Amino acid sequence: MPRKPDEYAVNLLISGGHKEEVRFTSVQDFQKWYSxxxxxxxxxxxxxxxxxxxxxxxxxxxxxxxxxAIRVEPVFLSSVERF
Known part of the structure; x- marks a missing residue:
């Protein structure tokens, strides 16, 4: 059975080289905001x-x-954090 992510980290690459990360509770929430x-x-x-x-x-x-650019990454809170 596949695991379900606890949330999604959305990394935004902004002109000028700035990077920001925001989190969404579901991929559907992100898709709604994005569209x-x-x-x-x-x-x-x-x-x-x-x-x-x-x-x-x-x-x-x-x-x-x-x-x-936008990068969407699933986050599993029960997994080991990688930096």
């Missing part, structure tokens, strides 16, 4: 919210046009 907020406004210079659910009182906004 409605990021992909639909991919050439926009306007800011869009990036959901940060695991940090209280913080938020992040990015310009969709500045996102160069």
């Amino acid at each position: 409605t907020e990021l992909m639909s406004k991919s050439d926009s210079e306007d800011f869009v919210n990036v959901p940060i659910k695991n940090i209280q009182g913080e938020y992040m906004v990015i310009r969709p046009k500045s996102v160069l």
Whole structure:
């Protein structure tokens, strides 16, 4: 039986070399945010919210046009962390 990830780490590579990581509870949550907020406004210079659910009182906004790459990685909390 395949294991189910506890959450998904989404790594955003932003122009200028910046890297940010946000976490989503399910891949469907990420896909919904990606298709409605990021992909639909991919050439926009306007800011869009990036959901940060695991940090209280913080938020992040990015310009969709500045996102160069996205890496989605499943995270298993019961596994050994690799750095």
